[in-house]
Amino acid sequence: MSKTVLVAGASRGIGLEFAVQYAAEGWHVIAGCRAPEQARRWMPATVDLQKLDLTDANSIAALGWHLDDDPLDLLIACAGVFGPDTGSFAAPGDDAFNSVMHTNVLGPMRLIQAFGTNVARAQGVIAVLSSRMGSIGETSGSDALAYRCSKAAANMVVKAAANEFGPQGATVISLHPGWVRTEMGGPNAQVGVSESVEGLRRVIANLSTDDNGSFLDYTGRNLSW
Numbered sequence: 001m002s003k004t005v006l007v008a009g010a011s012r013g014i015g016l017e018f019a020v021q022y023a024a025e026g027w028h029v030i031a032g033c034r035a036p037e038q039a040r041r042w043m044p045a046t047v048d049l050q051k052l053d054l055t056d057a058n059s060i061a062a063l064g065w066h067l068d069d070d071p072l073d074l075l076i077a078c079a080g081v082f083g084p085d086t087g088s089f090a091a092p093g094d095d096a097f098n099s100v101m102h103t104n105v106l107g108p109m110r111l112i113q114a115f116g117t118n119v120a121r122a123q124g125v126i127a128v129l130s131s132r133m134g135s136i137g138e139t140s141g142s143d144a145l146a147y148r149c150s151k152a153a154a155n156m157v158v159k160a161a162a163n164e165f166g167p168q169g170a171t172v173i174s175l176h177p178g179w180v181r182t183e184m185g186g187p188n189a190q191v192g193v194s195e196s197v198e199g200l201r202r203v204i205a206n207l208s209t210d211d212n213g214s215f216l217d218y219t220g221r222n223l224s225w
Ligand SMILES: NC(=O)c1ccc[n+]([C@@H]2O[C@H](COP(=O)([O-])OP(=O)(O)OC[C@H]3O[C@@H](n4cnc5c(N)ncnc54)[C@H](OP(=O)(O)O)[C@@H]3O)[C@@H](O)[C@H]2O)c1
Pocket: 008, 009, 010, 011, 012, 013, 014, 015, 032, 033, 034, 035, 052, 053, 054, 055, 077, 078, 079, 080, 081, 103, 129, 130, 131, 132, 176, 177, 178, 179, 180, 181, 182, 183, 184, 185, 186, 189
C-alpha cells in the first residue's frame, strides 16, 4: 500500500518539490496550498490538492475533518514567510512581526495539534521546516530578527511535539534545508531545490525513533538548538 504525506505549504519552492518527488515515488500526496486552483496547473495530476492557509485555524480544522482518522506516514510543515530583512539588529513593525510569528510558529503548532495523532497512528514522521537561522547555538548574524526568532520558536514547537507524540510512536524533527534557490532563498543561494529535497527525503527515510526531537540539516548533520 502506498504511503501518505501531507505537505503544508506546497504551492512553490521546497514544499512543491516535496510534493513532486514523493508523487514520482508513488506516494499518496496531499498538498495543502492557499490557492489550490492555481497550483493545479503545475502540480502532478496524482496529487490531492487541498485548500490550506496556516494562518487560518478554520482552514486547518476543515482539512482535519476531511482527513478524519486517516493515518499519515509523514507530515511536513513547509509553509513559511521571511518578513523584513533589516540587514542589522532592528525590531520589525507590529504587522510584520505578527505575520511572521503567526505563519512560522502558530501555523506548525496548530498543524501538529490537528494531525499529530494521524501521524502517531502510522508510527510516522512530523517534520517542520525550520532554519539554521533559528539555531541559537549557531547564530552568527543579527539580521532578519523576526524570522530568526520565529524559527527558534518553531524549534520549541518541535521539541514539545516530540515529547507529546514521540511516546505515541511518531518521530518529530526540525529540518534545515540549506540555503536554497527558491523565492525565499533567492538566486544566489547555494543549493538547488531538487538537491535540497532529495537530501531531506534521504534524512527522513533514514530516521529511527531515537531521532525524535532532533534538528537536522539536508545532509543529515545534527544542528545545535
Ligand atoms: N529557501 C531557503 O533558503 C530556506 C532556508 C531555511 C529554511 N527555509 C524554510 O523552508 C520553508 C520553505 O521555504 P521556501 O524557500 O520554499 O519558501 P518560498 O519559496 O517562499 O515558499 C513559501 C511557501 O509557503 C507558503 N505559505 C506561506 N504562507 C502560507 C500560509 N499562511 N498558508 C499556507 N502556505 C503558506 C507559500 O504559499 P503561497 O504561494 O500561497 O504564498 C509557499 O508555498 C520555509 O518554512 C522556510 O522558512 C527555507
